[in-house]
């Protein structure tokens with residue numbers, strides 16, 4: 001019997017007769033091609049039934065036969081995603097160049113430092129007023145405020161460093177795609 005007959009038996013949703021089962025098992029032991037087909041079908045069936053939807057229903061094998069075009073469709077979708085990602089990265093790179101050219105990054109850092117300083121002043125004043133209410137010397141709250149500023153600055157530096165590294169990574173990723 002031809003391989004295709006056994007393959008259609010493998011895909012068949014209807015149960016086989018015991019004679020057919022024996023014949024199929026005998027063939028699978030000797031034919032690596034059909035054995036491979038059988039194992040692929042088993043794992044695909046398992047994967048599909050465990051990942052989504054439900055247990056295999058009638059017509060399952062027909063859907064499985066359509067699995068290859070579906071895969072090609074997925075491949076196409078992946079390609080579109082890659083293209084879009086490249087375009088977005090090029091856009092980000094253009095933005096980065098624009099930012100660096102116009103020293104916007106420095107302006108942002110300056111503005112950020114300014115805001116933090118203002119916040120620090122407000123916080124210190126608030127703490128100072130609070131301590132005065134408690135008849136305490138303002139030295140302790142101010143030193144606490146200075147520690148706060150130090151922590152805030154450390155966070156800012158880490159943030160800038162992380163952002164910078166992220167932007168550099170984007171740049172390198174873009175470079176690889178261009179080379180590709």
Ligand SMILES: [Zn+2]
Pocket residue numbers: 002003006027031032033034035
């Ligand atoms: Zn075979």
